[in-house]
Amino acid sequence: MTRYLIHEALADAAQRWPDKTAARAEGRSLTYGALDLAADRVAGALAAMGVAGGDRVGVYMDKTVEAVAAIYGILRSGAAYVPLDPDAPPARCALIGQDCALAALVADEPRVRALQETGGAVAARGIVCGAEAPSGFETWAAVQAGAQTSPAAGTIDLDLAYILYTSGSTGRPKGVMISHRSALTFVDWACGEFSLQPDDTFSSHAPFHFDLSTFDLFAAASAGGTVTVVPRMTTLFPVRLAQWIASEAITVWYSVPSALSMLVRYGALDEHPIDSIRLLLFAGEVFPNKYLAELMRLAPKARYFNLYGPTETNVCTFHEVLDAPAPGDAPVPIGRPCANTRCLVEDEQGNVVTAAGVEGELIVQGSIVARGYWGDQEKTVERFTAPGTYRTGDVVRWSDQSHGRVLRFVGRRDHMVKSRGYRIELGEIEAALYAHAEVEEAAAVAVPDELLGSRILAFCAAPGALDEAQLHQLCQDRLPRYMVPERIATLRRLPRTPNGKVDRTHLLQEATRLAVSSTRSP
């Protein structure tokens, strides 16, 4: 049967496998039958509170089985769910809640109170997980004990399924609007491409406000598998994580590369094998070759896929890594387009280029593309140049390989750096630094400079002491002269954003402090 809506898989699975485990979190689990019923109660309660199709409902809680049921219940009510980062400052969540005018909220009790204490007018009604409901709210227990069932919401595939807020360059979070059709294009592709099965057990590592989570939740339900939330404490301790993967018998893993790098570095995987994993997916940033290769050696049974796509395109390209890369190799390709997706490479003159090796901005077209930014027509028309078309701002190039043509990620368009008139790719400098045996992490940044265009500095992290002069020599041996960083600072660890990516903003600030402006020189 054709599905048009992202949550329809739940009702189907509940029909086919009512007693099969749908979701597990912190030692508790829900069968498909129980999840279906819990979601129905949530949808019914929301409808009774006046939530209608097209509304937005916030989810502001820990990654519990209730949170999973809340997400399905909101979708079933016809509203879009807006996952709020449970660790973010309440004031930021209030800002988001106001931005998209949340009609209701499903939240943990302390978080509702924290949100109300910000004084911002955010959703005066909803469902609260806790013993006491503030005025306007009902408790989760009361909702579940009730007999409300969800009325037919009349949702169509072009309606919004969820809004994911990402950080905006101006400091104001941007709400990426994903329709059912967009989400389902991704999920259906994933289910087919990876042959996801009812006996698969999916990890849920990413937070629900991060787009990787939509694979964990919806691909698992679509396949009739089980999704298992990685306990918060487990994510912190790599050996525990390895043991958890084995004890939960995870077969499908999806996370940012840095989580996997940590597992390789501190997980003692030779003693704690993770060979239940058959499918290992990573996305969000470049996976350093040395850790990817080591992981492939330690978990040789898994198939490895690099998935690529900004939140605005779900996942739009993919690449299976068949052979472990060597440390000095280029990063693994981002691959070829997903189903019903077109990738165009456009040069600076606005021409679509098809020749291999020519760099240009990646433009993504298809039903996988988001509908725009909530309440921001200006940014929407700037990046979404036509319905179903998104300009990624990422620079890529086509590359011919023996088994076909793939895209390679070159860098951010706005990270494209010129110094003394030369074009410089920061990733190439980082690759040079990674060639040093001791270097665990490397990042190059460009500090804007009036005279030179930019000055290049680099940061390296290693467990032991690194010799700056030696690193400098390494760069001089491998890079054109104009690409050699003027300073290579060494740190114990590179700073990271809450989502686990290298915090380049922070590094740039540090670099600005270290760099001596040419205009101040005598």
Place this chain on the structure above:
Amino acid sequence: MMPNIHQVDRLGTVRELLANIVGGEVLRGVADEDQLFERMVLDSLHLITLVSSLEERFGVVVTPEDLVPENFQSIAAIAGLVDLKMQR
């Protein structure tokens, strides 16, 4: 048994190292035995940074097997791990 002077020092140093990472403000009012993971949000970056600074300051090597919740649940537990590592 009263803690000896070195152990008191150790607690102070661990507190100082942790404060450098999570911020002194966050640690205010956190006693040596308080459960850190209940009191604050520690992420993997904090933890790895803490491990690096413990290794640097005390000249110990924290192995993957040492990196378990029991050893990091309180300032006292972290100091205890350092004591154990330094005896070896």
